[in-house]
């Protein structure tokens with residue numbers, strides 16, 4: 306099938322720089338996507354955008370170029386509940402990728418088992434209105450109850466202003482819960498203000514809730530962008546990520562978010578996005594926790610146990 310990309314779509318950065326920051330051995334890019342290719346894995350009819358293709362080969366080449374060892378591939382909304390592109394990427398990764406899928410509540414035990422064997426370890430619930438149609442919470446809870454016995458977790462994507470309404474649902478989930486992109490704070494508000502304090506309280510009161518410190522390129526209002534060698538990119542986002550890194554060193558993850566769907570303003574140089582990590586995790590211990598130990602505990606626990 307031929308697809309035409311959404312008008313104004315920005316393609317991922319063509320020749321990312323080599324990061325100056327050399328990541329610890331075994332670093333995991335804990336949030337990235339594959340798109341299609343549409344000719345092989347068609348985009349979902351209910352999608353809200355049509356991206357440019359971003360294949361598993363391109364993802365794995367980027368992984369190697371940036372110095373990551375592993376990927377966590379997260380189902381992108383443009384593929385709806387059709388996880389075939391993601392599963393295909395997992396199966397081609399030699400065990401170096403795990404996945405987070407989107408499911409409907411009528412998924413069967415056999416389907417779950419097959420996804421588990423392919424390397425899926427989580428399910429994603431999306432509450433960002435520009436990306437998905439509404440799904441009733443009872444449906445989502447059904448999915449959560451089905452995946453809990455497999456030891457999977459739930460990844461949630463929402464915007465900060467919706468947290469009060471979603472609080473009870475999130476805190477009732479029977480699994481580990483991983484929040485995408487720090488719950489999308491408005492970074493023009495104070496880092497110790499009411500809005501971000503509520504998110505910090507969510508994590509303080511619920512030790513099963515984790516956060517990705519990802520997507521400064523989405524959250525930043527003042528930049529500077531990760532372009533042209535910039536080593537101090539997205540300074541307005543740094544205090545937010547730094548606060549979570551310091552308060553919850555065992556429950557934070559980082560991912561590139563490649564290929565960066567729906568950015569309107571600029572496309573970051575992924576090499577410089579890796580350099581951004583030094584600003585939010587300046588010590589070797591923090592880098593090891595954020596990039597290796599935490600994601601390994603969540604996605605490859607069996608490797609830690611066998612050591």
Ligand SMILES: O=C(O)c1cc(C(=O)O)oc(=O)c1
Pocket residue numbers: 380381382383436485523562566567
């Ligand atoms: O903010 C976004 O537009 C966005 C979209 C998706 C998706 O379409 O799955 O995933 C993300 O992590 C971020």
